[in-house]
Amino acid sequence: MPPRIPLTLPRRLISTTRPISSVLRPQIIGEQPYSSQQPTKPRSATGEFYKTFTRPVAKTILIAIFTYQVLYYAWVKLEQNEIKGEKNAEIAQLEAEVARLEAVRVEEEARKPKNGDAVEVVKKKGWWPF
Template sequence: MLVSCLFSRAASARVSLRRNYSGSPPKQASPHIAIYKEFGRPFAKVFLMAVFTYQTLYWGWLKMEKDDEKRTKNAEIAKLEDEVAKLRPLVAK
């Protein structure tokens, strides 16, 4: 346990030394880019959930509209069939 701890500390020290010897200071990200680096994943989650919610509500609305239209047309067809049934004996004479 102690050996692995020492090796991990030595490795992290080497990495930090390599970064310090690069010669130039690290670049500062612009505030615009920093916002997306920090909040990019939450923005994406909110956007995808909004799209999913919109699509679900849109699909539900279309289904209800289609069912209502089908009911209306079936009622009209039933009314016309009744009218034909009433007129059929008059035409047969």
Template sequence: MISLTRKTALLRASPSSILKARQLRLYSSPSSQKAPSPTGEFYKAWTRPVAKTGLIAFFTYQLLYWGWSKLEFDEMKESREAEITRLEALVKLEQQQQQQQQQQQKQQRGGR
């Protein structure tokens, strides 16, 4: 039952103030929680997808960088090996020419 003072207060109050009091009472229960902030909801919804996309992009970049570096290293290695082969052939040719010159000099000395 409503107490006597409350009854008189309700009789004197305007209908709009009674509705406001009831609405306030309905919405101010201790079990209700305040609405979450839009910023918090945004981060809660989008943090994982953005982080996942960032990590995938980072690892893709690293993979491509490693592949490109490997290709460059292989190209430099081939270039060095080709240069070494060319220089070895040049040295071999020079040695053959020197041997021929030495043989010619021996023949000239022995033929006199």
């Protein structure tokens, strides 16, 4: 019968303080042994500003654009209603004038002599022969 292989690692391999990746890779000169953190660059002030304030500024801009569009739509709607009211008032005034002129025309037609009535022709006086 073949010898049995344990399915778990022995305790002495688990309790090592160094990670396995640092054991397998060659050590670079000047590097601290057993260091798991890489040296980080200091972040620039500009990068920190944008990282901190990009989302709030973008949200503020979007809200401002949305508010502007809503107010603009409301303003245009009110202006259209005002223009429509002015046009309707002008149409009503013109219709009243047409009705008045129509009444005047009908009155003048009533004053005209009928076909059987004699019409006196007045000759114009002037230096032209006709």
